[in-house]
Amino acid sequence: MPVVTLPDGSQREYPAAVSVAEVAASIGAGLAKAALAGRVNDRVVDTSYLINEDAALAIITDKDPEGLEVIRHSTAHLLAQAVKRLYPTAQVTIGPVIEQGFYYDFAFGRSFTPEDLIEIEAEMTRIVAENYPVSREELSRDEAIAFFRNLGEEYKAKIIEDIPANETLSLYRQGEFVDLCRGPHVPHTGRLKAFKLTKVAGAYWRGDSKNEMLQRIYGTAWPDKKALDAYLERIAEAEKRDHRLLAKRLDLYHIQPEAPGEIFWHPKGWRLVNVLREYLRNVQQDAGYEEINTPLLVDEVLWQQSGHKAKFGNEMFSVSSENHTYLIKPMSCPCHIQIFKDQLRSYRDLPIRYAEFGHCHRSEPSGTLHGLMRVRGFVQDDGHIFCTEEQIQEEVLGFIDQLHRVYRDLGFTHLNYKLSTRPENRVGSEEVWDKAEQALAAALDARGLNWQLQPGEGAFYGPKIEFSMPDCLGREWQCGTIQVDFSMPERLGAYYISEQGDKKPPVMLHRAILGTFERFLGILIEQHAGKFPLWLAPTQVAVMTIASRHDEYAHNLTKSMKNKGLRVNLDLRNEKIGFKIREHTLQYVPYLVVIGDKELEQGTVSVRTLAGKELGSLPLDQLIEQLVAEVNRKGHDLED
RNA sequence: GCCGGAGUAGCUCAGUCGGUAGAGCAACUGAUUCGUAAUCAGUAGGUCGUGUGUUCGAUUCACAUCUCCGGCACCA
Numbered sequence: 170m171p172v173v174t175l176p177d178g179s180q181r182e183y184p185a186a187v188s189v190a191e192v193a194a195s196i197g198a199g200l201a202k203a204a205l206a207g208r209v210n211d212r213v214v215d216t217s218y219l220i221n222e223d224a225a226l227a228i229i230t231d232k233d234p235e236g237l238e239v240i241r242h243s244t245a246h247l248l249a250q251a252v253k254r255l256y257p258t259a260q261v262t263i264g265p266v267i268e269q270g271f272y273y274d275f276a277f278g279r280s281f282t283p284e285d286l287i288e289i290e291a292e293m294t295r296i297v298a299e300n301y302p303v304s305r306e307e308l309s310r311d312e313a314i315a316f317f318r319n320l321g322e323e324y325k326a327k328i329i330e331d332i333p334a335n336e337t338l339s340l341y342r343q344g345e346f347v348d349l350c351r352g353p354h355v356p357h358t359g360r361l362k363a364f365k366l367t368k369v370a371g372a373y374w375r376g377d378s379k380n381e382m383l384q385r386i387y388g389t390a391w392p393d394k395k396a397l398d399a400y401l402e403r404i405a406e407a408e409k410r411d412h413r414l415l416a417k418r419l420d421l422y423h424i425q426p427e428a429p430g431e432i433f434w435h436p437k438g439w440r441l442v443n444v445l446r447e448y449l450r451n452v453q454q455d456a457g458y459e460e461i462n463t464p465l466l467v468d469e470v471l472w473q474q475s476g477h478k479a480k481f482g483n484e485m486f487s488v489s490s491e492n493h494t495y496l497i498k499p500m501s502c503p504c505h506i507q508i509f510k511d512q513l514r515s516y517r518d519l520p521i522r523y524a525e526f527g528h529c530h531r532s533e534p535s536g537t538l539h540g541l542m543r544v545r546g547f548v549q550d551d552g553h554i555f556c557t558e559e560q561i562q563e564e565v566l567g568f569i570d571q572l573h574r575v576y577r578d579l580g581f582t583h584l585n586y587k588l589s590t591r592p593e594n595r596v597g598s599e600e601v602w603d604k605a606e607q608a609l610a611a612a613l614d615a616r617g618l619n620w621q622l623q624p625g626e627g628a629f630y631g632p633k634i635e636f637s638m639p640d641c642l643g644r645e646w647q648c649g650t651i652q653v654d655f656s657m658p659e660r661l662g663a664y665y666i667s668e669q670g671d672k673k674p675p676v677m678l679h680r681a682i683l684g685t686f687e688r689f690l691g692i693l694i695e696q697h698a699g700k701f702p703l704w705l706a707p708t709q710v711a712v713m714t715i716a717s718r719h720d721e722y723a724h725n726l727t728k729s730m731k732n733k734g735l736r737v738n739l740d741l742r743n744e745k746i747g748f749k750i751r752e753h754t755l756q757y758v759p760y761l762v763v764i765g766d767k768e769l770e771q772g773t774v775s776v777r778t779l780a781g782k783e784l785g786s787l788p789l790d791q792l793i794e795q796l797v798a799e800v801n802r803k804g805h806d807l808e809d
Numbered sequence: 810g811c812c813g814g815a816g817u818a819g820c821u822c823a824g825u826c827g828g829u830a831g832a833g834c835a836a837c838u839g840a841u842u843c844g845u846a847a848u849c850a851g852u853a854g855g856u857c858g859u860g861u862g863u864u865c866g867a868u869u870c871a872c873a874u875c876u877c878c879g880g881c882a883c884c885a
Contacts, residue, residue, distance in 0.1 A: 187832085260862090272880095280812065280813055281813085282813085282814090285812090293871060347829095365857090366877095368813090368814095368879060368880070369810065369812090369813065369879090370813065370879065370880030370881065371811065371812025371813065371880070372812080372880070372882090373811080373812095373881060373882060374880045376810075376881080376882075377882080378811070378881080378883080380880095381814090382811060382812055382881075382882095383851090383881095384812080384813090385880070387880080388880095413878095417820080418816055418820090424876095424877090426858080426859095426876040426877085427876095427877085429875090429876065429877090472856085476885095477885070480885070481885055482885085484883095484884085499885065500885065502885090531884085531885085533883085533884070534810045534811095534882085534884090535810070535876090536810060536811070536812095536880090536881085536882085537810090537882090537883065537884070538876095543884080545864095556851080566813065626884095627885095628885050629885060630885075633885095641877075647884085652885090679885095680875050713845095714842095715842080715843065715844055716842040717842060718842080720835060738876090743841080743842065743843090744843090744847095744848085745841095745843055745844090745847085745848060746843075746844050746845055747843095747844085747845060747846060747847070748846080748847055748848080748849095749845090749846095750844095750846055751846035751847055752846085752847085753847095754845095754846055754847095755846080762820095763843080763844070763845060765843095765844055766844090767844085774863040775845080777845060781845085781846080783845075
């Protein structure tokens with residue numbers, strides 16, 4: 170006599186074991202129709218699940234996040250069924266739900282083409298129309314292995330072999346198709362109404378590049394057509410923010426085949442870089458850093474000592490001259506240590522903070538290059554803090570605060586925090602790694618930040634906090650970082666004299682706020698969709714004349730504004746004012762100044778904002794004052 | 810690096826089932842001196858990513874190669 174407790178607290182008693190679907194039906198026909206799954210005592214189960222003792226139950230529909238997940242998971246099965254019908258030699262492997270959709274990996278003799286996707290999708294629609302019930306059955310592990318071997322599904326059998334022998338596995342059957350799966354799934358294939366296959370790609374079996382490559386098909390699925398269309402439109406909109414497109418339109422940089430992964434910065438893009446650089450100089454100066462500069466080419470001997478050569482030799486560019494091989498620096502830390510150890514340091518000197526806008530190169534694999542986000546030549550806002558163990562906590566906290574200030578100034582409100590811990594390939598003792606990892610975790614906790622652990626993802630010399638942000642399509646990129654390093658100073662023979670008079674290696678903190686100017690600007694462009702706040706905008710003001718008799722006046726006021734440090738573009742072309750307004754608007758210039766007879770007579774300027782708001786005529790001095798104030802405010806709200 | 814897709818004028822794209830290519834915008838020239846998102850007319854512009862092969866003939870077919878795009882693996 171199970172008693173079922175519903176989310177509103179009400180209870181229903183049933184004479185015998187009852188399925189989730191039957192409970193839903195006993196509540197109402199609408200709910201029975203909408204039920205996709207059930208949550209029984211916090212476990213998500215099929216609607217066919219039998220409740221035989223007292224339990225809490227929530228009926229899951231497509232309004233619940235779990236419901237959407239079930240839909241996507243079942244759509245992955247639907248995809249696999251369609252593929253098996255059309256291409257019987259394809260073998261199924263795994264088909265998980267991912268953010269916004271799902272994928273399924275197949276082992277198949279050839280690649281799927283975009284044309285195949287259309288046919289597969291049509292077959293999926295057919296299977297939906299055939300409306301098969303989705304049923305669950307259980308098998309022992311060994312039975313399951315035999316079952317899939319018998320079907321010729323070698324990959325599935327291999328997956329099951331990795332599962333402990335005593336476990337019972339569940340299979341899901343819909344029509345002729347059977348797949349190993351934990352579930353739960355929708356009750357009928359007819360419940361899958363809105364899906365789209367989005368792309369094909371290769372993917373390594375078990376995620377290991379030593380293994381063969383499988384064929385992965387990605388798709389997305391939603392409760393109804395409207396939600397699917399809304400999603401597709403959202404993606405299309407997001408793509409318009411892509412920094413690669415905007416940068417072309419705004420004339421910021423280009424890349425060409427002779428220098429893959431290297432940026433040709435155009436004047437306007439370089440202005441952005443310089444604005445950021447000057448801003449960071451000030452921030453770092455305030456935080457007690459001294460700016461230094463170190464060589465681009467350094468003898469490979471140093472990289473051997475530091476450990477870089479052994480771990481990352483393949484990714485470093487090299488240059489030979491006379492009898493030496495020089496490696497182009499992939500980072501600046503060993504060089505900073507050279508400056509530290511160039512004189513005898515005392516504990517009284519610590520912490521020593523060095524900063525460098527370090528121009529580095531890394532020979533990144535060709536397939537990874539991506540606009541400004543992943544390049545081979547870049548400038549890091551690199552910095553190293555040499556300190557004692559006791560000073561670590563304070564320095565890490567100070568850095569996090571400093572980073573937050575910068576990100577806020579630049580218009581970011583949200584970033585993701587990750588703690589990456591010891592990788593397999595590493596230097597330093599376990600004890601030292603323990604200390605370093607704990608120090609970073611403690612700092613994150615001290616600031617009350619929500620962070621995610623990434624085991625094994627740390628640098629070879631130490632763990633790191635990663636500060637990352639998503640691009641316009643949701644791909645995450647690491648920007649800022651701080652890393653604790655107990656090893657490299659000692660490897661390179663850097664010491665200070667402690668209070669007790671003995672030589673000790675300093676702790677080294679590697680840190681970057683932006684990470685690299687290139688990647689950060691990519692994110693920044695997408696964040697603002699190319700419409701930069703005044704203090705960052707490459708061109709802040711466009712001055713345009715109505716007729717050539719206004720040229721001299723326009724020249725003079727442009728000069729006055731430039732003298733106040735504003736970046737002004739003077740447009741004297743013989744074009745109609747509407748044409749000029751349009752062009753500068755499309756270039757996202759924040760302030761447009763129009764000069765005609767009226768302004769000439771009154772000694773004023775007519776001002777219009779990028780958003781199309783007319784500020785009317787005002788004296789030049791007043792405009793300059795307003796703009797300079799806005800620049801200094803760094804775009805923080807006018808209201809506060 | 811691996812799998813797949815793509816590369817035609819400065820940009821966005823059309824086209825050629827093998828007979829050396831076309832539009833819009835931009836550029837240039839001329840006219841227009843104009844008040845808040847496109848003034849009009851004309852001109853010029855391409856060894857169809859690169860190389861090799863097949864062919865009477867290749868931008869089109871084949872092979873190789875480079876770069877870009879989407880994933881995968883990588884990311885100090």
